[in-house]
Amino acid sequence: MSSTLREQLLKAGLVTEKQVQAAEQKQRPPKQARHKPPPPPSKEKLAAEQQRAAKAARDAELNRQRQLAAEAKARAMEIKQLIEQHKLPKILDSDDRFNFVAGKKLRFILVDKAMREGIDKGTLCIVRYDGRSEVVPAAIADRIRERDERAVVKLGSGSDAPVDENDPYKDFVVPDDLKW
Numbered sequence: 001m002s003s004t005l006r007e008q009l010l011k012a013g014l015v016t017e018k019q020v021q022a023a024e025q026k027q028r029p030p031k032q033a034r035h036k037p038p039p040p041p042s043k044e045k046l047a048a049e050q051q052r053a054a055k056a057a058r059d060a061e062l063n064r065q066r067q068l069a070a071e072a073k074a075r076a077m078e079i080k081q082l083i084e085q086h087k088l089p090k091i092l093d094s095d096d097r098f099n100f101v102a103g104k105k106l107r108f109i110l111v112d113k114a115m116r117e118g119i120d121k122g123t124l125c126i127v128r129y130d131g132r133s134e135v136v137p138a139a140i141a142d143r144i145r146e147r148d149e150r151a152v153v154k155l156g157s158g159s160d161a162p163v164d165e166n167d168p169y170k171d172f173v174v175p176d177d178l179k180w
Contacts, residue, residue, distance in 0.1 A: 075147045082144055083127055087134040091115065102128050102153050109133050119155065126153040 009015045041049075090110070097108040098116060109126065111119070115135060118124035125141035127134050129151050136144070145152045164170065 079129060079144055079147050079151055082140055083129055083134050083136060086136050086140040087127075088115065088124070088136065098126075100126055100153050100155060102133070107133060109135065111135075126155065127151055128153055 006015075006020055010017065010020065091112050092110065094110045094112050096111050096113070096116065098111045098119060099106060099108045101107070107128075115124060119126065119135070123138050124135050125138050127136050127141060127144055133153075141152050
């Protein structure tokens with residue numbers, strides 16, 4: 001029973017050899033059609049393809065912008081959470097003010113002696129976020145700085161400035177916490 005259906009139909013006498021050959025020719029494409037190259041795409045198809053490509057590029061750019069915005073929002077929430085969890089309590093009844101520059105404005109926070117020493121030594125840092133100034137430990141400030149460099153206030157000692165060799169007062173250092 002290994003013969004094909006065609007052979008079985010021929011043996012049974014249900015079809016003739018001519019009918020079998022005609023059926024095979026209908027199944028095969030003509031020789032000319034097999035070697036004919038496909039027609040070039042029409043102008044409408046090219047325009048539609050260009051529109052699809054332009055739309056895909058626009059969509060990819062919008063998705064990238066949305067993802068960047070979502071990442072920025074997540075970083076902002078992380079910073080806010082770090083500050084809220086690790087900020088030191090504010091000193092409200094002190095006459096001692098610690099002045100610092102945030103952006104282009106001079107700002108201050110009220111501090112006590114221990115807090116001033118911590119800021120001066122670098123164990124405490126000032127962080128600005130949502131228009132508020134908070135004091136946090138230096139380790140937390142480093143974690144915040146990883147997420148947003150601008151959130152941590154830079155407290156420069158002025159040692160980065162070039163020293164004039166002819167300055168007669170170059171050996172006399174003015175302390176940051178000088179009180180008048």
